[in-house]
Amino acid sequence: MIIDGKGLSNRLDRNMKIEVQALKKRGIEPKLVVIIVGNDPASQIYVRNKHRKAVKLGITSIIERRPEDFTQAELLALIYQYNQDETVHGILVQLPLPKQIDETAIIRAIAIEKDVDGFSPANVGRLFSNSHEHYPVSCTPKGIMTMLSHYQIDPAGQHAVIVGDSNIVGRPMGALLLNAGATVTYTHILTADLPSFTRTADILIVATGVAHLIKAADIKPGATVIDVGMNRDENGRLVGDVDYEHAKDVAGAITPVPGGVGPMTITSLMQQTLELTKVANRRTLKPVKV
Amino acid sequence: MIIDGKGLSNRLDRNMKIEVQALKKRGIEPKLVVIIVGNDPASQIYVRNKHRKAVKLGITSIIERRPEDFTQAELLALIYQYNQDETVHGILVQLPLPKQIDETAIIRAIAIEKDVDGFSPANVGRLFSNSHEHYPVSCTPKGIMTMLSHYQIDPAGQHAVIVGDSNIVGRPMGALLLNAGATVTYTHILTADLPSFTRTADILIVATGVAHLIKAADIKPGATVIDVGMNRDENGRLVGDVDYEHAKDVAGAITPVPGGVGPMTITSLMQQTLELTKVANRRTLKPVKV
Numbered sequence: 284m285i286i287d288g289k290g291l292s293n294r295l296d297r298n299m300k301i302e303v304q305a306l307k308k309r310g311i312e313p314k315l316v317v318i319i320v321g322n323d324p325a326s327q328i329y330v331r332n333k334h335r336k337a338v339k340l341g342i343t344s345i346i347e348r349r350p351e352d353f354t355q356a357e358l359l360a361l362i363y364q365y366n367q368d369e370t371v372h373g374i375l376v377q378l379p380l381p382k383q384i385d386e387t388a389i390i391r392a393i394a395i396e397k398d399v400d401g402f403s404p405a406n407v408g409r410l411f412s413n414s415h416e417h418y419p420v421s422c423t424p425k426g427i428m429t430m431l432s433h434y435q436i437d438p439a440g441q442h443a444v445i446v447g448d449s450n451i452v453g454r455p456m457g458a459l460l461l462n463a464g465a466t467v468t469y470t471h472i473l474t475a476d477l478p479s480f481t482r483t484a485d486i487l488i489v490a491t492g493v494a495h496l497i498k499a500a501d502i503k504p505g506a507t508v509i510d511v512g513m514n515r516d517e518n519g520r521l522v523g524d525v526d527y528e529h530a531k532d533v534a535g536a537i538t539p540v541p542g543g544v545g546p547m548t549i550t551s552l553m554q555q556t557l558e559l560t561k562v563a564n565r566r567t568l569k570p571v572k573v
Numbered sequence: 574m575i576i577d578g579k580g581l582s583n584r585l586d587r588n589m590k591i592e593v594q595a596l597k598k599r600g601i602e603p604k605l606v607v608i609i610v611g612n613d614p615a616s617q618i619y620v621r622n623k624h625r626k627a628v629k630l631g632i633t634s635i636i637e638r639r640p641e642d643f644t645q646a647e648l649l650a651l652i653y654q655y656n657q658d659e660t661v662h663g664i665l666v667q668l669p670l671p672k673q674i675d676e677t678a679i680i681r682a683i684a685i686e687k688d689v690d691g692f693s694p695a696n697v698g699r700l701f702s703n704s705h706e707h708y709p710v711s712c713t714p715k716g717i718m719t720m721l722s723h724y725q726i727d728p729a730g731q732h733a734v735i736v737g738d739s740n741i742v743g744r745p746m747g748a749l750l751l752n753a754g755a756t757v758t759y760t761h762i763l764t765a766d767l768p769s770f771t772r773t774a775d776i777l778i779v780a781t782g783v784a785h786l787i788k789a790a791d792i793k794p795g796a797t798v799i800d801v802g803m804n805r806d807e808n809g810r811l812v813g814d815v816d817y818e819h820a821k822d823v824a825g826a827i828t829p830v831p832g833g834v835g836p837m838t839i840t841s842l843m844q845q846t847l848e849l850t851k852v853a854n855r856r857t858l859k860p861v862k863v
Contacts (some may be wrong), residue, residue, distance in 0.1 A: 388706070404698030411701040411748070412694060412740050414677070440763045448751060450702045458701070461738060461759055466770065468758040469751055473730045480756065483769075 284434070284536040287507075288426070291433055292546035296340060299553055305342040305559065311567065313560040314343040315373040315399065315552075316365050321351040321356060321381045330377050336549050342556055344496030345371075355384045359392050366394040372560040373399030375552070396563065399555050401455070402426075410455055413462045417562055419555050424456035426547030427488065427509050428463070429554075434536060436486070436507050444484035446470050446477070446497065446524070452490040452511050458485070477501070489524040499529035508534040511544050574724070574826040576799075578716075580834035583722055586630060589843055595633040596850065601857065603850040604633040605689065606655050610648060611641040620667050626839050632846055635661075645674045649682050656684040662850040663689030665842070674814045686853065689845050691715075691745070700745055703752045707852055709845050714729070714746035716837030717778065717799050718753070719844075724826060726776070726797050729754030734774035736760050736787065736814070742780040742801050750776070756801070779814040789819035796835040798827040801834050 303313060315337055318332045330346060337344035347361060358376075365371050367530065374397045380386050390398075395405045401419040409418040422465060443465040447453045457467045470480050481487055481501040490496050490511035512524030522541030531537050538544055561568055593603060605627055609620045620636060627634035637651060655661045662827075664687045670676050680688075685695045691709040699708040721728065733755040737743040747757045760770050769792040771777055779787050780801035792798060803813030813830030821827050830833055851858055 387706075404702060404704070405695045406698065407701050408694030408697030408699075411697050411744060414694070416677075440765050442765075454751075455703060457759075461744075461761075464763045466758065466760050466764040468756065469747075470756050471751075473754045474756040475730050475732075479773075 285531070286434055286507075286536050286538045287431055288430060288538055288543040288545065288547045289488045289541075290548040292426075295429070295550050295554065296336070299550075299557060300340050306523070306557075307341065311560060311564050312343055312370070313373075313556055314345070314371050315375065315556045316347060316371050317346045317375045317377060318347045318349070318358070318361060319377040320349045320353045320384065321420060323379065325378045326379070332549060333375070333552060336553055337556070340553055342553060343545065352380055352573060353381070353384075353390065358384055358389060362389070362392045365536065366392075366397065369563075372563055373397055373556040375399050383468075385559060397559060399552065399559060402450070407450075410458045410462075413458075417558065418441070419559060420459065421451055421455040422551040422555060423452050423490075423511060423544060423548045425542060425555065426461050426551035427456060427511075428459050429508070430509070430538070430544075430547055431486070434507075436536065437463075440466075441485035442466045442468070442471060442483055443486040443488065444480050445488045445490070446481065447490040447492075447511075449490065453488070456488050456490070460488075491524050493523050493524055495524070495526040495559060497525045497530065499526060502530055502533045504533050505535035506520065506533075508537040509544060510538050510540050512540060513545065514517045575821070576720055576724055576797075576826050576833060578720060578828055578833040578835065579831075581720060582716075582840040585719070585840050585844065586626070589840075589847060592847060593837050596847075597631065601845055601850060601854050602660070603631075603663075603785045604635070605846045606635045606637060607665045607667060607707070608637045608639070608648070608651060609660050609667040610639045610643045610674065613669065616667045617671070619702065622839060623665070623842060626843055627846070630843055634845060641671055643671070643674075645678065648674060648679060652679065652682045656682075659853075661687065662853055663687055663846040665689050671674065683694075687849060689842065689849060692740070696742075696780045697745070700748045700752075703748075709847065709849060711745040711750065712841040712845060713742050713780075713801060713834060713838045714749050715845065716841035717746060717801075718749050718843065720799070720828070720834075720837055721776070721797070721812055726826065727753075728776060730756070730776035732756045732758070732773055733776040733778065734758045734760060734773065735772050735778045735780070736781075737780040737801075737862055739780060743778070746778050746780070750778075751793065775857050781814050783814055784812050785816040786812070787815045787820065789816060789823045792820055792823045793822050795825035796823075798824040798836060800828050800830050802830060803835065825839060 334344045390402045401421045406418045438460045443460040445453045445457045448471040461467045486507045488509045494514035510523035510525040513554045516522045618679045624634045680692045691711045696708045707823045733750040735747045738761040751757045776797045778799045784804035800813035800815040806812045
């Protein structure tokens, strides 16, 4: 089974568009601010894609572009301004930042109720404590959970193996799966005999940035394989961290690259913007379902 | 090898006593406030033990006892008072709390720089993001890391298996081991075929509250086995979650119960009180080593 992230994200987008219209009729206008500092080419593309998706869904999107030599104090002031602005529901600072700016300090400056990337320590702590409140979560793992749910893959009691323990993907992914009842193994660059772990995975999440790291022989027959990788091969073709062509014959379900995790990440960012909008308007909207 | 938590905690306590004296000579008086609400008998013992240890080390210990019908608003007011009090370095609210009080709200009310139990979401988030700042950590896992370090057991590249994924022990334990470079597997009540995981563990941490859950056959020969359990058997004897008598012949290193993890937890609480004291007095003490 091929997990069609692109198709699912399209369906979710259509539903969100209707939901945004309904919110607007009630006088609530979801608004996302994306701040980009400097000229990193990949960041420019990511920010443009987020903006286009927001506009398509009817979410108000503000892009704040600042020059490469923007200071930390100036960036903090900009964030505080939007923290105070009650019409704004999500604030995203595109990473990486120029070297004169301390990313940690910036991430902490974002009000936790507008932290649409879910990177703030208080929100990370809620995730790892399996808090019962609503809290934002890093968008890629959130999108993967949505995919698993839509394909009726229940992590409870399954062995989930995470390859790559980054703060943006691997670590929050493991926490979400643990919260959903999976047995979770974190593997990474220091892991000895990686295949001995991946071969026992019922759900295998690969987020390493190493093209074709995971071969068919590293996969348990019938496993669900989620490939977060986005790498260029020698011919400039986009390839994942999993050798898809061979792995798809072993896996029970697998995400392609492109068209798998990628589209779900941006859709999750929009979903989360809507969730934060609804939480901020709880009094107007109750009961709120997020 | 028997890991002698009691002996190690005694040595660390002696060093701390000297350090407290040195701090006091510089006009810095480490102070811990422990708040206990109601009459839970186990909590009374824990609080008394913490108080005695603090007094023994020269740390000023204030116990605030409140009745079973104390309200959440009253408890919040008490916490805010100590948050404001610059002479106080650590605030600990003994759990569990009476049912009229929301534990989550109470844990969040403690100032993060005085959160000596490390349960606040912002501190949990720093732990799970492997932050480079100083932050307090749950005391039992902290004590276990200290034991591993003193016994020169380096988790880097080792497979650490956590049995029991509580917020107080299992989850932060896994994060500390992951931050130290281990491959980490979280197992729990929903884990299928638990022995298939425990048998692959180089470092096995057991924190389930089930007496003798882990047998010798569940342990990889030569593994380090850390037993967090404190259970009473049918004869009223204190026993761990590991069948120590048989396990000690298979394990490479193992903690006894009692005398293993238990004494280290309270010593870690005192160490952390000192660390928070030093961080609060950074200007006076620089350079501070925590």
